[in-house]
């Protein structure tokens with residue numbers, strides 16, 4: 001059983017702007033799907049709102065909100081991170097899907113980071129991944145890719161495990 005964070009993060013720690021992702025990176029969508037399919041994904045309400053087609057198929061979608069009346073078709077709704085983690089304790093692999101608020105709150109509980117490192121900087125972003133100490137994390141795998149006609153920036157898929 002593992003609690004992982006999965007994120008696309010730029011060189012300056014940026015992850016989002018105006019409620020949306022920084023860029024469209026089709027290679028990451030495939031990577032993200034491979035990793036999360038069949039598992040539990042836990043997200044903040046704003047990230048849920050940003051999903052273009054609602055719940056992501058083939059995964060248990062979990063949304064966290066303080067709004068007691070909030071409903072999310074195709075998802076389970078909880079009102080704190082603790083409540084969500086307790087309710088999914090027997091789910092096997094769980095992935096924190098963001099956004100900034102959720103990554104911050106869950107960071108100390110995560111044992112694994114699935115990072116898609118964007119080799120670009122987004123100075124006007126408004127949402128960031130928490131800063132972390134690299135020496136506390138062991139690199140388990142790394143795949144470097146160059147930009148191509150569909151993916152506008154160089155990027156790396158990196159998996160880190162907490163030491």
Ligand SMILES: NC(=O)c1ccc[n+]([C@@H]2O[C@H](COP(=O)([O-])OP(=O)(O)OC[C@H]3O[C@@H](n4cnc5c(N)ncnc54)[C@H](OP(=O)(O)O)[C@@H]3O)[C@@H](O)[C@H]2O)c1
Pocket residue numbers: 006007008009014015016017018019020021022043044045046047048050064065066067078079080081097098099100101102103105127
């Ligand atoms: N680069 C990536 O991989 C990635 C991934 C995901 C998201 N993003 C980006 O991140 C941005 C969204 O992040 P965000 O930080 O603004 O929002 P967020 O973390 O997605 O959601 C925040 C909301 O979650 C709820 N929440 C958070 N902590 C809670 C708690 N402890 N108890 C109850 N409810 C809680 C609250 O909902 P209520 O207001 O309803 O109470 C809060 O307003 C977007 O730009 C998105 O595109 C990027």
